Amino acid sequence: MIPAKLSKLVRGVAKLAAPPPDLTVSEWADAYRRLSPEASAEPGQWRTSRAPFQKDVMDAINDPQVQNIVMMFSAQVGKTEILLNAIGYFVDHDPAPIMLVQPTEQMAEAFSKDRLAPMIRDTPTLGKKIRDVKSKSSGNTLMHKKFPGGHITLAGSNAPASLASRPIRVVLLDEVDRYPASAGTEGDPVNLVSKRTTTFWNRKRIMVSTPTTKYASRIEFAYEESSMEQWCLPCPSCGEYQPFSWKQIHFEYDEEARITIKVDHACRTCGALHGEHEWKAGIGKWIARKENAKTRGFHLNEMASTFVSWKEIVHNFKEAVKGGKEMLKTWTNTALGETWEETGEKLDDEELYKRREDYGHEVDVPDSAVLLTAGIDTQDDRLEIEVVGWGAGKESWGIQYHTIHGKPDHPDTWLQLDAFLERKWLREDGSGVIIAAACIDSGGHHTTEVYKYCVKREHRRIYAIKGEGGPGKPIIIGSSRKNREKCLLIRVGVDAGKERITxxxxxxxxxxGYCHFPIAADKGYSQKYFKGLTSERKALRFTRGKPRYEWIKTTARNEPFDLRNYAVAALEIIQPIFEQALRTGAAPAPSSAKKPVSKKKYVKKQNIW
Structure with missing residues (x-):
């Protein structure tokens, strides 16, 4: 017989040497994962049953036949928590080299600090395996963490060096529709990082995103090449399984009180109407529309969420409709988890011309416009200018479209511009208002003249800009002084501005966002202006087989469209001043650091030509 102490020791050694229990990702999460108070309204033990649609998505990661998992998800359905559970599972239960890629390095750093670090801290089994970054002996950093049997690296899709180094078995790609078209000059970041998994027979690639624009959405492309599964629930009347569809939603909404009164979802088979609680009382399941052994794809919209109600979704829809096309696009992406299809339709210049308004007798600026900006374009024989008024909700009023005839290399042309930009514009209340900021396009043949003019007038918020096309770029990209004149040059994402204007x-x-235009004949808003304002439309083009939207001209002259874009950029540059103007009703005037001088002395002193 084996002595009792020896028997106990043998059992202890056997327990230590035994392989871990065979768990799926969801089972691991239910057993070990703790939700952190910083990231969850319900901190504490994770429960997959709280959102049952997450179970099969997580457990697909454990299927040895499945290499790719695609999640085209709306907001409010826990897609980030699924990624965190996958990380926790591989760290604790199936060690491997892991990489998580965010759209930018800044977002990767934020994910590490705000989501990953709290999970490690509050999930004891992970805290034992990943040492704190602040520990001197940990060897861990914000973007790279080691654990027994593996490591996790966090990276931005815009950093090619971090995407193409060491081999990775598990790749987690978050918000792929926000990735740039190319990681530097290295090519598509998804393909770049995916190549790092090729040496592993048991590799996994998990792609997650809310979709963006149709034909240009990475996640939609990936989903359509997958099993294309939908979360379906049985109709309470006939039992027919079906996904929730916005087309089948029926609601009553009180427009005055801005309250959703009632929401029902119609069965696509029997037509019966049932409320949210009746539908969600059923047991749901994922139903595939295609067979695909290696890639499972899941689509889920916000109506399936256990964290947001149908009444809230309807209310958000009504608010999005009021907010205009861009808000409705965002709602479609984030609530329905669907791509937005650009129609590419050309605006009707004649309809815009017909809706011009009378601002009032001898009035330049309606009282609702609290601030003015200007956009300026240089041509070989003239300067084109538009002054725009701005009010609450970035509602706009065209104030003046003006042409200064004269070559940009002649001093008098710029003196005329100075006089125009320094004038006061009459309000309805009798007061005068000046232009708070202006942007001048530095492209074309007169870059040096623009730099020389602007560098001496930055104290008046007159800025040189350079437009950059391409999707995904914000209206204000950045700035520099890398020119001989040391002029502040602001880089402007013109496509984003065109989207907003259109x-x-x-x-x-x-x-x-509504646009007003004056009917007064001396303001410059002629039929020619509106033809120029509607001179471009968005069209789908294919470059090297890849779809992308481009802005194309439909008429020869597009200066009004460009000038409105530059006026928008000026507003974005001085956004804090605009917000102050909305609070006080008047914008502060640009500072004047120098005493006025005569035209003759001014030209000599500034030496801009």
Whole structure:
């Protein structure tokens, strides 16, 4: 017989040497994962039953036949928590080299600090395996963490060096529709990082995103090449399994009180109407629309969420409709988990011309416009200028479209511009208002003249800009002084500005973003102006087999469209001043650091030509 102490020791050694229990990702999460108070309204032990649609998605990771998992998800359905559970599972139960890629390095750093670190801290089994970054002996950093049998690296899709180094078995790609088209000059970041998994027979690639624009959405492409599964629930009346569809939603909404009264979902088979609680009382399941052994794809919209109600979704829809096309696009992406299809329709210049308004007798600026900006374009024989007024919700009023005839290399042309930009514009209340900021395009043949003019007038918020096309770039990209004149040059994402302007011009009733134009003949808003304002449309083009939207001209002259874009950029540059103006009703005037001088002395002193 084996002595009792020896028997106990043998059992202890056997327990230590035994392989871990065979768990799936969801089972691991139910057993070990703790939700952190910073990231969850319900901190404490994770429960997959709280959102049952997450179970099969997580457990697909454990299927040895499945290499790729695609999640085209709306907001509010826990997609980030699924990624965190996958990380926890591989760290604790199936060690491997892991990489998580965010759209940018800054977002990767934020994910590490705000989501990953709290999970490690509050999940004891992970805290034992990943040492704190602050520990001197940990060897861990914000973007790279070691654990027994593996490591996890966090990276931005815009950093090619971090995407193409060491082999990785598990790749987690978050918000792939926000990735740039190319990681530097290295090519598509998804393909770049995916190549790092090729040496592993048991590799996994998990792609997650809310979709963006149709034909240009990475996650939609990946989903359509997958099993294309939908979360379905049985109709309470006939039992027919089906996904929730916005087309089948029926609601009553009190427009005055802005409250959703009632929401029902119609069965696509029998037509019966049932409320949210009746539908969600059923037991759901994922139903595939295609067979695909290696890639499982899941689509889920916000109506399936256990964290947001149908009444809230309807309310958000009504608010998005009021907010215009861009807000409706965002709602479609984030609530329905669907791509937005750009129609590419050309705006009707004649309809815009017909809706011009009378601002009032001898009035330049309606009282609702609290601030003015200007956009300026240089041509070989003239300067084109538009002054735009701005109010609450970035509602806009065209104030003046003006042409200064004269070559940009002649001093008098710029003196005329100075006089125009320094004038006061009459309000309805009798007061005068000046231009708060202006942007001048530095492209074309007169870059040096623009730099020389602007560098001496930055104290008046007159800025040189350079437009950059391409999707995904914000209206204000950045700035530099890398030119001989040391002029502040602001880089402007013109496509983002064109998107906003086009969306706002499509508004037919007064709302945030609505565009007003004066009917007065001396303001410059002729039929020619509106043809130029509607001179471009968005069209789908294919470059090297890849779809992308581009802005194309439909008429020869597009200066009005460009000038409105530059006026928008000026507003974005001085956003804090605009917000102050909305609070106080008047914007502070640009500072004047120098005493006025005569034209003759001014030209000599500034030496700009």
């Amino acid at each position: 969306s706002n011009l499509q508004l037919e009733e007064e709302a945030p």
